[in-house]
Amino acid sequence: MANQLDSFFGAMADPTRRAVIERLASGPASVSELHKPHKMALPTFMRHLKVLEDTGIVRSVKKGRVRTCHIEAAPLIEAQGWLAWQREIWENRLDGLAALAHEISQKDQNDGT
Amino acid sequence: MANQLDSFFGAMADPTRRAVIERLASGPASVSELHKPHKMALPTFMRHLKVLEDTGIVRSVKKGRVRTCHIEAAPLIEAQGWLAWQREIWENRLDGLAALAHEISQKDQNDGT
DNA sequence: TCAATACTTAGCAACATGGCTAACCAACTT
DNA sequence: AAGTTGGTTAGCCATGTTGCTAAGTATTGA
Numbered sequence: 001m002a003n004q005l006d007s008f009f010g011a012m013a014d015p016t017r018r019a020v021i022e023r024l025a026s027g028p029a030s031v032s033e034l035h036k037p038h039k040m041a042l043p044t045f046m047r048h049l050k051v052l053e054d055t056g057i058v059r060s061v062k063k064g065r066v067r068t069c070h071i072e073a074a075p076l077i078e079a080q081g082w083l084a085w086q087r088e089i090w091e092n093r094l095d096g097l098a099a100l101a102h103e104i105s106q107k108d109q110n111d112g113t
Numbered sequence: 114m115a116n117q118l119d120s121f122f123g124a125m126a127d128p129t130r131r132a133v134i135e136r137l138a139s140g141p142a143s144v145s146e147l148h149k150p151h152k153m154a155l156p157t158f159m160r161h162l163k164v165l166e167d168t169g170i171v172r173s174v175k176k177g178r179v180r181t182c183h184i185e186a187a188p189l190i191e192a193q194g195w196l197a198w199q200r201e202i203w204e205n206r207l208d209g210l211a212a213l214a215h216e217i218s219q220k221d222q223n224d225g226t
Numbered sequence: 227t228c229a230a231t232a233c234t235t236a237g238c239a240a241c242a243t244g245g246c247t248a249a250c251c252a253a254c255t256t
Numbered sequence: 257a258a259g260t261t262g263g264t265t266a267g268c269c270a271t272g273t274t275g276c277t278a279a280g281t282a283t284t285g286a
Contacts, residue, residue, distance in 0.1 A: 003128070010126035013119055014274090018195075025202040032232060042233075044275055051273095065232045065283040071203055076196055082131075083193040089138040090184060127244085145262060157245055159264075164243095178253045178262045 005082055007055040008075045016040070017048050021071065024058065028070040031060075117169075118195060121188045124168045129153070130161050134184065137171065141183040144173075 011017055020034055035045045049069065052058040057076065060069040124130055133147055148158045162182065165171040170189065173182040 005131065006126055006128055009122045013123035013126055015116070015119055016274095018118065021199060025199045026206060030232085040274090041276060043235080043277085046234075047274075062233090065281095067233070073200065073203060076200055076203075080193060080196040080200065083189055083196070086134060086138045087186065087189055087193065089135075090186060090189075093139055129244095143262080153244085154246060155263075156247085156265080160244075175263085178251095180263070 004056075004075060004078060008057065008079050011051050011055045011057055012079075014048065014051075016045070017052055020048065020052060021057065024069060024071040028068050031067045031069065034069060117188060117191060120168045121170065121192050124164050124170055125192075127161065127164075129158070130165055133161065133165060134170065134189075137182060137184040141181050144180045144182065147182060 012021070016038055019038070023029060023034060023037075031046065031049065032042075034049070035042055038045055049058065049060075053060060053069075055075060056072055058069050059072050060067050062068075125134070129151055132151070136142060136147060136150075144159065144162065145155075147162070148155055151158055162171065162173075166173060166182075168188060169185055171182050172185050173180050175181075
């Protein structure tokens with residue numbers, strides 16, 4: 001995928017992967033620990049984990065035979081920022097339209113809000 | 114896809130579709146107007162538009178032969194809320210458990226993709 | 227050393243996605 | 257009426273994604 005947002009949103013489009021994020025938000029966990037609540041086969045689950053890691057949402061360290069995963073905030077913050085940005089533009093525009101509408105229909109309303 | 118977030122994030126994972134959102138954030142537009150800056154064939158583009166509409170991110174009305182599209186804020190706000198929620202949990206945890214972060218970074222990094 | 231644990235790799239099948247062209251309908255315009 | 261514009265439908269193909277199983281590697285524990 002082209003940029004950071006592509007892969008981030010792509011990663012978050014899957015419920016299994018969002019569940020992993022929700023779990024990791026409250027603290028690091030091993031692969032098998034993360035896998036436990038999910039019905040799918042381990043290799044399948046591992047691939048979801050890989051998607052999250054490739055996207056930079058999750059990092060992991062292997063110690064002995066256990067790989068411990070933890071969350072990385074940056075991509076999450078970036079996506080949130082993009083959404084906030086869009087929303088801001090949209091809301092400013094609405095403000096503008098509201099003002100315009102008010103201007104057009106300038107009646108004798110003199111309410112103070 | 115299962116829920117609202119699945120389809121929302123799925124929709125936002127494509128740069129063409131995000132570009133459409135960015136365009137629509139600053140005001141409604143017709144299909145061909147939206148299509149103009151994109152190189153792909155119109156039917157291909159229309160399918161992106163359909164994804165956005167199916168997800169509820171975009172609404173449209175057809176008048177004569179022109180279909181005018183506009184943005185719908187609700188799904189955007191919901192997704193932003195989910196991200197904010199995750200981030201909050203994550204940040205609260207960091208506030209309380211700075212020592213844990215230290216412990217993680219201290220581990221022997223003998224793999225790390 | 228042998229077995230269990232915790233991943234990891236490889237490869238396959240089914241379906242989804244994103245691109246295309248061709249051909250079509252509907253509504254203006256001339 | 258005929259042509260142009262704006263959108264739509266249908267179908268094809270290449271690639272990507274998500275699930276599986278089988279089998280392998282590397283630690284750890286007995």
